[in-house]
Amino acid sequence: MKPSRRRFEAGEYLARQAKTRKSMIDQGIDVLVIADPSNICWLTGYDAWSFYVYQCVVISADSELFWFGRGIDAPSAQITTNLPDDDIIAYPDHYVQSAEVHPTEYLAQILKQRQLDTGVIGGEMDNYYQTYRGMHLLIQCLPDASFTDATALVNWQRAIKSPQEIEYMRRAGSVIEEVYKRVLDVAEPGLRKNDLVAEILHASTRGTPDIYGDYAAIQPLLASGPEAAACHLTWDDTPIENNTGMCLELAGVHNRYHCPVSRTLHFGKPSQKYLDIEAVILDAIDMVQEMFRPGTTCGEVATAFTQHIRKHGYEKDNRCGYSIGLSYPPDWGERTMSLRDIDDTVLEEGMCFHFMPGMWFDDWGFEITESMTVTPEGGLMLSQVPRKLFVK
Amino acid sequence: MKPSRRRFEAGEYLARQAKTRKSMIDQGIDVLVIADPSNICWLTGYDAWSFYVYQCVVISADSELFWFGRGIDAPSAQITTNLPDDDIIAYPDHYVQSAEVHPTEYLAQILKQRQLDTGVIGGEMDNYYQTYRGMHLLIQCLPDASFTDATALVNWQRAIKSPQEIEYMRRAGSVIEEVYKRVLDVAEPGLRKNDLVAEILHASTRGTPDIYGDYAAIQPLLASGPEAAACHLTWDDTPIENNTGMCLELAGVHNRYHCPVSRTLHFGKPSQKYLDIEAVILDAIDMVQEMFRPGTTCGEVATAFTQHIRKHGYEKDNRCGYSIGLSYPPDWGERTMSLRDIDDTVLEEGMCFHFMPGMWFDDWGFEITESMTVTPEGGLMLSQVPRKLFVK
Numbered sequence: 085m086k087p088s089r090r091r092f093e094a095g096e097y098l099a100r101q102a103k104t105r106k107s108m109i110d111q112g113i114d115v116l117v118i119a120d121p122s123n124i125c126w127l128t129g130y131d132a133w134s135f136y137v138y139q140c141v142v143i144s145a146d147s148e149l150f151w152f153g154r155g156i157d158a159p160s161a162q163i164t165t166n167l168p169d170d171d172i173i174a175y176p177d178h179y180v181q182s183a184e185v186h187p188t189e190y191l192a193q194i195l196k197q198r199q200l201d202t203g204v205i206g207g208e209m210d211n212y213y214q215t216y217r218g219m220h221l222l223i224q225c226l227p228d229a230s231f232t233d234a235t236a237l238v239n240w241q242r243a244i245k246s247p248q249e250i251e252y253m254r255r256a257g258s259v260i261e262e263v264y265k266r267v268l269d270v271a272e273p274g275l276r277k278n279d280l281v282a283e284i285l286h287a288s289t290r291g292t293p294d295i296y297g298d299y300a301a302i303q304p305l306l307a308s309g310p311e312a313a314a315c316h317l318t319w320d321d322t323p324i325e326n327n328t329g330m331c332l333e334l335a336g337v338h339n340r341y342h343c344p345v346s347r348t349l350h351f352g353k354p355s356q357k358y359l360d361i362e363a364v365i366l367d368a369i370d371m372v373q374e375m376f377r378p379g380t381t382c383g384e385v386a387t388a389f390t391q392h393i394r395k396h397g398y399e400k401d402n403r404c405g406y407s408i409g410l411s412y413p414p415d416w417g418e419r420t421m422s423l424r425d426i427d428d429t430v431l432e433e434g435m436c437f438h439f440m441p442g443m444w445f446d447d448w449g450f451e452i453t454e455s456m457t458v459t460p461e462g463g464l465m466l467s468q469v470p471r472k473l474f475v476k
Numbered sequence: 477m478k479p480s481r482r483r484f485e486a487g488e489y490l491a492r493q494a495k496t497r498k499s500m501i502d503q504g505i506d507v508l509v510i511a512d513p514s515n516i517c518w519l520t521g522y523d524a525w526s527f528y529v530y531q532c533v534v535i536s537a538d539s540e541l542f543w544f545g546r547g548i549d550a551p552s553a554q555i556t557t558n559l560p561d562d563d564i565i566a567y568p569d570h571y572v573q574s575a576e577v578h579p580t581e582y583l584a585q586i587l588k589q590r591q592l593d594t595g596v597i598g599g600e601m602d603n604y605y606q607t608y609r610g611m612h613l614l615i616q617c618l619p620d621a622s623f624t625d626a627t628a629l630v631n632w633q634r635a636i637k638s639p640q641e642i643e644y645m646r647r648a649g650s651v652i653e654e655v656y657k658r659v660l661d662v663a664e665p666g667l668r669k670n671d672l673v674a675e676i677l678h679a680s681t682r683g684t685p686d687i688y689g690d691y692a693a694i695q696p697l698l699a700s701g702p703e704a705a706a707c708h709l710t711w712d713d714t715p716i717e718n719n720t721g722m723c724l725e726l727a728g729v730h731n732r733y734h735c736p737v738s739r740t741l742h743f744g745k746p747s748q749k750y751l752d753i754e755a756v757i758l759d760a761i762d763m764v765q766e767m768f769r770p771g772t773t774c775g776e777v778a779t780a781f782t783q784h785i786r787k788h789g790y791e792k793d794n795r796c797g798y799s800i801g802l803s804y805p806p807d808w809g810e811r812t813m814s815l816r817d818i819d820d821t822v823l824e825e826g827m828c829f830h831f832m833p834g835m836w837f838d839d840w841g842f843e844i845t846e847s848m849t850v851t852p853e854g855g856l857m858l859s860q861v862p863r864k865l866f867v868k
Contacts, residue, residue: 089703089709089712131709131710132708132709132710133694133695133697133708133709133710133806134708135806136604136806136807136809154794155793155794156707156708156794156836157706157707157708159705159707159836160706160707160708160709162706163703163706163709164709176793177794177795177816178816178818180794180795180814181798181809183627183628186602207608209607209608209609209612210578210607210608210609210610211607212528212604212605212607213604214607214608215601215602215603215604215606215607216599216601216602216606216607216608216610216611216612217601217602217625217627218602218608219608220601220608233609235575235609236575276688278681278682278683278688278689278690279681279682281681282678282679282681282689283678285674285677285678285681286674286675286677286678287674289670289671289673289674289677289711290670290671290674291670296668296669296670296711296712296713297670297674298670298710298711298712299695299710302525302528305525311481311555313551314524314549314551314552314554314555315549315551315552316524316525316526316548316549317481317523317524317525317552317555317556318523318524318525318690318691319681319690320481320688320690320731321683339712401547401568401569402546402548402569402572403569403572406573413805413806414525414527414806415528417528417573419573422572422573424570426570444548444551
């Protein structure tokens with residue numbers, strides 16, 4: 085008997101698969117080849133750091149569903165999924181990171197054996213884990229199939245969260261609360277940035293006595309002083325400077341579900357520009373929370389935000405949020421909905437977003453962000469980190 | 477003035493670019509489009525967690541070299557590279573994660589403007605960060621160019637490390653020594669696995685007073701009891717069990733350079749099977765260290781290893797090591813050389829490998845691994861973690 089690590093009732097996985105199949109049928113897709121680890125996990129529960137080699141889940145519109153991956157990762161599939169052994173298919177190790185052969189060539193043989201090679205095959209054509217060569221070879225090896233781009237088909241199925249998923253995201257929210265408590269306890273000028281991150285990672289992995297912390301799909305991002313103009317820097321050992329602001333973009337994670345929350349921490353008395361922008365952003369969060377109801381569109385939220393900050397003399401030329409949930413590196417966004425004017429997706433109850441009104445200027449930056457879920461009463465915050473400019 | 481985070485002398489970057497250009501000319505490539513963040517960093521120093529959106533470095537065989545990425549990441553390029561502002565090219569934010577437009581369509585316009593669209597363009601066709609759609613659109617937008625697969629061209633330039641790179645890897649080795657000290661201090665039956673990982677991440681990020689710890693391209697992998705049959709599981713909150721072994725695959729990291737080291741930690745008196753395999757693996761490491769000289773091939777090392785363990789009744793049907801160095805998620809391997817029988821690459825001084833003789837059975841596993849660099853005197857270990865089965 086294998087041990088087991090399963091996070092949802094078998095019925096929830098079956099419902100997800102059924103929903104995916106319905107969408108496949110609507111789009112005329114007979115077979116989907118899913119290489120995105122977030123989609124693989126959402127469909128089957130599979131969870132291991134094995135996505136650096138080729139792996140996928142194949143699901144057909146009728147009844148087939150199998151995991152395909154490297155031999156040494158088959159035990160992880162046995163432990164983390166409900167799949168029968170016949171539907172855990174391993175390729176030999178000489179296919180790993182080879183210039184001569186590719187796992188998708190082996191996959192093509194399996195698809196032929198299972199008679200899945202003659203209809204319309206959907207692939208994730210714009211995904212980190214489906215390379216050009218892998219897809220190109222799959223297409224070449226299956227001349228009787230026709231291929232279509234199904235990049236975000238499964239991602240879209242994930243948009244509305246189940247009650248159990250929301251529960252995991254709220255638990256992730258409890259984890260990020262612990263993280264910011266720790267940050268406020270230990271951060272001080274002179275501390276090496278890596279020593280602060282060590283505390284962040286310690287707190288985010290411990291979580292609470294009841295809620296463990298999982299790894300985030302994005303490492304802690306933090307920058308202080310003039311480097312805060314750059315929003316995606318990680319750390320080095322430079323000491324935290326006094327009399328300047330530090331932007332922190334962090335997430336709590338539980339069972340692979342994320343709750344990102346950013347805050348700005350100012351050491352010493354903040355100058356007026358920090359206080360001014362704080363007021364504008366806090367108002368923006370209240371406004372967006374109010375708008376986060378079924379029926380509003382992503383674009384309406386983004387436009388209202390833009391108008392609000394413009395009134396106060398600010399501009400932001402990048403999206404102010406995106407859909408979140410279950411994720412693997414390199415991104416905790418779901419790569420479906422974005423809060424930007426051109427996105428006319430209608431919000432529905434159970435959707436979850438990171439509202440990200442971060443602003444970066446020539447030599448400083450400011451971030452207060454919230455993760456929330458859409459409800460008929462407006463946005464429900466997934467965590468309760470004190471919402472303000474932190475000053476120490 | 478922008479702040480600066482530069483890890484190598486400007487001359488080292490120029491030498492790397494020259495070496496890459498020579499290889500391009502040898503292979504008849506006029507322009508390379510490099511999307512792998514490890515290759516981008518190695519060529520230019522660029523370092524930020526921005527690879528979840530499309531970005532690349534374009535290098536021509538003669539004199540062009542520019543960074544191309546999202547607008548909000550241009551400041552990171554200014555901070556971490558020596559590139560002049562004219563060679564930091566940003567695309568507008570509506571290209572981010574859009575189903576309608578793709579950053580490579582914008583890139584195609586830039587290549588045309590810079591008259592880089594008529595020769596042979598090499599792309600990383602089998603890389604996480606070069607999707608099928610991105611490459612397909614680039615090819616479509618540049619009808620006057622011909623395209624060739626240059627997947628690991630830059631990775632291969634990275635194979636032989638400079639003295640400064642070896643120094644960073646040895647610093648990473650000091651970091652992993654601290655990590656295992658912490659593991660031995662705190663690990664005990666009953667501790668939640670996430671609490672152990674919290675300590676691991678704390679130690680690996682603090683590093684030493686002089687050497688900061690950077691994030692690893694792979695999260696801590698650990699599995700105990702029957703789950704140790706699966707080599708790539710991450711943690712949850714199950715307590716560490718007594719009277720069983722736990723496999724730990726961890727790395728120290730400094731300035732993005734990795735030193736992976738695995739150990740097995742047994743709680744309670746180990747059964748004979750652990751002691752038997754320990755002796756075989758320790759002998760294997762001595763043997764491989766002795767063979768790790770210029771002139772030996774990867775395949776010879778792998779074959780000697782296989783013969784050695786087979787003599788003792790063991791089989792391993794997966795590669796026993798791979799090239800390491802500078803890396804970003806999802807893999808700390810360089811995806812060039814593997815220690816396996818079919819790889820006839822000749823070892824050269826300064827190459828660095830993770831020798832990975834991990835063995836996984838039906839309901840247990842065993843890992844003692846070492847990272848080492850090739851020298852005329854044999855393999856030089858990059859860290860000095862006590863090499864044995866740990867027992868607590």
